[in-house]
Amino acid sequence: MNAATEVSTxxxxxxxxxxxxxxxxxxxxxxxxxxxFVLTQLVGAAIAVAALLWGDPGPDxxxxxxxxxxxxxxxxxxxxIPIFAFQSLAQEFEENTxxxxxxxxxxxxxxxxxxxxxxxxQVLLLAISFAPYxxxxxxxxxxxxxxxxxxxxxxxxxxxxxTCVALGLASLARSRALRxxxxxxxxxxxxxxxxxxxxxxxxxxxQTQILRAGEFWGTYWILxxxxxxxxxxxxxxxxxxxxxxEEAATxxxxxxxxxxxxxxxxxxxxxxxxxxxxxxxxxxxAMVALLVLVPAAVSFATExxxxxxxxxRQLRGRRAxxxxxxxxxxxAGRGALCALALFILVGASSNAANAVFGTRASSGFxxxxxxxxxxxxxxxxxxxxVPVSLICSLFxxxxxxxxxxxxxxxxxxxxxxxxxxxxxxxxxDERMSxxxxxxxxxxxxxxxxxxxxxxxxxxxxxxxxxxxxxMVPRWIMNVREVLRATAPAASGAARPVGSTASMPTTGxx
Amino acid sequence: MNPVLEVIGVTRRFGxxxxxxxxxxxxxxxxxxxxxxxxGAGKTTTLRMCATLDLPDEGEVRVAGRSAIDDPRAARRxxxxxxxxxxxxxxxxxxxxxDFYARAYGLRGAERRETIASVVDFxxxxxxxxxxxxxxxxxxxxxxxxxxTLLPDPRVLLLDEPTAGLDPRxxxxxxxxxxxxxxxxxxxLVSSHILSELAEFCDSVAIVERGRxxxxxxxxxxxxxxxxxxxxxxxxxxxxxxxxxFLAEQHGVRDAQExxxxxxxxxxGDERHLAELLAAMxxxxxGPVDFARESVGLEDLFMxxxxxxxx
Numbered sequence: 077m078n079a080a081t082e083v084s085t086x087x088x089x090x091x092x093x094x095x096x097x098x099x100x101x102x103x104x105x106x107x108x109x110x111x112x113f114v115l116t117q118l119v120g121a122a123i124a125v126a127a128l129l130w131g132d133p134g135p136d137x138x139x140x141x142x143x144x145x146x147x148x149x150x151x152x153x154x155x156x157i158p159i160f161a162f163q164s165l166a167q168e169f170e171e172n173t174x175x176x177x178x179x180x181x182x183x184x185x186x187x188x189x190x191x192x193x194x195x196x197x198q199v200l201l202l203a204i205s206f207a208p209y210x211x212x213x214x215x216x217x218x219x220x221x222x223x224x225x226x227x228x229x230x231x232x233x234x235x236x237x238x239t240c241v242a243l244g245l246a247s248l249a250r251s252r253a254l255r256x257x258x259x260x261x262x263x264x265x266x267x268x269x270x271x272x273x274x275x276x277x278x279x280x281x282x283q284t285q286i287l288r289a290g291e292f293w294g295t296y297w298i299l300x301x302x303x304x305x306x307x308x309x310x311x312x313x314x315x316x317x318x319x320x321x322e323e324a325a326t327x328x329x330x331x332x333x334x335x336x337x338x339x340x341x342x343x344x345x346x347x348x349x350x351x352x353x354x355x356x357x358x359x360x361x362a363m364v365a366l367l368v369l370v371p372a373a374v375s376f377a378t379e380x381x382x383x384x385x386x387x388x389r390q391l392r393g394r395r396a397x398x399x400x401x402x403x404x405x406x407x408a409g410r411g412a413l414c415a416l417a418l419f420i421l422v423g424a425s426s427n428a429a430n431a432v433f434g435t436r437a438s439s440g441f442x443x444x445x446x447x448x449x450x451x452x453x454x455x456x457x458x459x460x461x462v463p464v465s466l467i468c469s470l471f472x473x474x475x476x477x478x479x480x481x482x483x484x485x486x487x488x489x490x491x492x493x494x495x496x497x498x499x500x501x502x503x504x505d506e507r508m509s510x511x512x513x514x515x516x517x518x519x520x521x522x523x524x525x526x527x528x529x530x531x532x533x534x535x536x537x538x539x540x541x542x543x544x545x546x547m548v549p550r551w552i553m554n555v556r557e558v559l560r561a562t563a564p565a566a567s568g569a570a571r572p573v574g575s576t577a578s579m580p581t582t583g584x585x
Numbered sequence: 586m587n588p589v590l591e592v593i594g595v596t597r598r599f600g601x602x603x604x605x606x607x608x609x610x611x612x613x614x615x616x617x618x619x620x621x622x623x624x625g626a627g628k629t630t631t632l633r634m635c636a637t638l639d640l641p642d643e644g645e646v647r648v649a650g651r652s653a654i655d656d657p658r659a660a661r662r663x664x665x666x667x668x669x670x671x672x673x674x675x676x677x678x679x680x681x682x683x684d685f686y687a688r689a690y691g692l693r694g695a696e697r698r699e700t701i702a703s704v705v706d707f708x709x710x711x712x713x714x715x716x717x718x719x720x721x722x723x724x725x726x727x728x729x730x731x732x733x734t735l736l737p738d739p740r741v742l743l744l745d746e747p748t749a750g751l752d753p754r755x756x757x758x759x760x761x762x763x764x765x766x767x768x769x770x771x772x773x774l775v776s777s778h779i780l781s782e783l784a785e786f787c788d789s790v791a792i793v794e795r796g797r798x799x800x801x802x803x804x805x806x807x808x809x810x811x812x813x814x815x816x817x818x819x820x821x822x823x824x825x826x827x828x829x830x831f832l833a834e835q836h837g838v839r840d841a842q843e844x845x846x847x848x849x850x851x852x853x854g855d856e857r858h859l860a861e862l863l864a865a866m867x868x869x870x871x872g873p874v875d876f877a878r879e880s881v882g883l884e885d886l887f888m889x890x891x892x893x894x895x896x
Binding site: 090094095097098101102105106167170171172173175176177178179180181182 | 637675
């Protein structure tokens with residue numbers, strides 16, 4: 077190789093995220109990926125050979141082979157790769173190398189993205205390596221190009237979202253015990269999701285006409301949007317944890333919040349369902365969990381008394397870094413805003429799907445009629461985050477109070493939601509037992525806006541009302557925190573640096 | 586010369602524990618400062634705040650005149666931090682490790698290659714470039730981390746227990762590297778509790794105990810401010826025994842004795858007392874021809890300071 081070629085080769089990656097290059101190189105050389113790759117190839121080959129040699133040649137052979145191949149690939153890319161990503165970030169804490177990365181010019185965002193893209197490259201590599209087996213399916217009866225393509229794209233999207241969540245969880249894992257616990261939870265959750273997808277996969281493969289129904293694509297779009305938002309929120313949370321050392325101190329609160337956020341929707345679902353007040357659908361439980369988990373995670377990840385100080389310093393320096401301008405809305409405000417955005421976007425995408433496909437997405441393929449009901453229930457959860465945030469700010473000087481306030485969050489939500497529903501049930505009021513009662517702030521503001529004829533105006537009114545009543549106190553608190561934190565800083569700035577002469581100094585002149 | 590790092594009244598609390606309390610010191614280019622304190626004294630916490638990896642609850646850290654709290658990114662371009670313990674990446678060679686960090690520090694093209702070559706040359710990692718980082722010895726890992734830290738050419742180097750766990754040869758080599766860096770005009774803050782080692786290459790010390798700054802400054806100055814007794818060796822034109830007898834009668838002089846043809850004694854007080862004593866010796870016709878202070882031992886200084894605090 078001559079000098080010019082060597083230079084062009086070594087300079088090739090200059091424009092790339094260095095962490096992505098390093099992570100990909102490391103992971104492709106790792107024993108874990110090698111084993112995974114060889115194993116999936118062996119399983120894929122074994123399935124294809126077994127199906128071709130011993131399978132019953134008929135219209136079912138293609139779909140059966142495709143189901144088996146998709147399951148094998150799915151387990152690899154939806155379960156194992158996200159676990160690799162989790163371990164990759166967790167190892168940075170374990171090996172004390174994260175500090176070295178943060179001190180370089182790689183920001184927390186590039187660190188997280190580098191790890192994400194490395195994982196996605198592995199996913200693509202595995203997916204491409206399965207292409208020959210999928211091609212065999214195409215030669216068989218009952219499988220057209222759309223089906224394996226849809227399955228591949230879906231698996232890759234699911235894997236990407238799962239990897240983002242894994243990175244978000246890994247950013248919490250600063251202690252070995254928590255790391256093990258979170259890894260266990262992540263593994264179980266990924267296995268559960270994979271298993272839950274199997275019946276859907278079977279249904280899709282055997283009833284391919286579903287793929288031609290607008291209703292399916294409407295629902296698919298909603299789920300895709302949800303996955304994108306879940307992934308974005310997880311990445312944002314992860315980035316926040318890496319940006320601010322102080323986030324580490326809120327780890328116990330975050331852990332409780334996460335557990336609460338998972339348990340709460342199940343509680344919301346399970347109690348009324350047990351009393352026969354609702355029809356059950358596990359997919360909806362996952363939906364509610366997502367809508368509650370995301371804002372709660374974002375909220376408690378950033379709720380801390382000293383955040384005002386961080387914000388004030390950023391403003392003082394006229395430079396927003398880390399969470400940057402997003403810090404203007406700390407704590408639960410951020411969580412609530414995320415939830416609000418999530419709701420609006422889910423609604424907007426539903427409407428878009430309705431317009432494009434001529435369907436009613438809320439009664440779509442997977443979700444059922446009760447989506448709106450569950451959305452109302454989920455709305456409680458995040459709306460209660462806001463007063464809790466306010467209480468945390470007011471009583472933030474006394475950590476015990478903050479804990480009480482945080483614990484009050486799930487209690488308030490459960491008592492309020494279930495209490496109202498039980499009362500409605502006892503009174504025989506179906507609307508109230510479904511969650512549309514006065515204790516639900518969203519419903520209350522919706523009722524207030526009912527005088528307006530235009531639906532858009534009514535929706536805006538409801539959002540504005542909620543924002544005004546629940547957000548303004550929080551903003552006032554923020555302003556107070558900033559003023560308080562800035563005042564001593566301003567007087568400190570007037571002090572000349574030369575005043576350090578009164579202090580002990582080192583070094584020679 | 587303007588200080589390149591100023592730590593001004595920094596306090597850091599972890600819950601009820603005040604890990605660092607009102608710590609202040611400055612670093613100047615071309616100096617090596619020993620950051621001394623027992624385990625749990627707050628050395629690492631202070632270093633992490635200087636390195637922008639932690640935020641102080643109170644106080645200010647200025648790097649090259651700019652607030653490291655308000656603008657940590659600017660500070661990170663000036664500061665190099667070497668933690669006390671760190672892991673090496675698996676499946677990565679020394680060459681790839683250094684190349685990765687060079688890219689992570691934003692070095693591009695020819696600049697990157699030249700910087701890597703000079704850093705590898707300075708740290709002596711040349712023969713190890715193809716070796717896996719996981720297979721390196723502790724001493725070589727320290728060199729590798731130092732190489733990584735030097736890549737952006739920082740003006741301030743914060744080294745947290747850099748020689749912990751190193752064998753004697755690696756310590757000597759590391760000490761030479763530190764001296765070389767100071768000669769290049771870099772300001773170094775080296776945390777350690779191996780005082781004999783720090784005494785060999787530190788110009789100044791900053792001593793912390795239980796999160797509080799006990800003393801900071803040039804080693805002799807700190808000793809002088811503490812009014813520590815100084816050991817002096819003097820040779821005169823007259824008989825040594827006569828000199829010893831003269832010294833024994835002087836105010837503030839203790840333990841005057843003859844040692845290897847010279848009079849050795851301890852004296853309480855500052856340099857003015859020494860000057861007065863020298864003048865008295867001349868007046869008395871002793872004819873001093875050699876009058877040398879022995880420098881204050883770092884261990885003595887540390888024990889004296891921390892002992893006094895503890896009392």
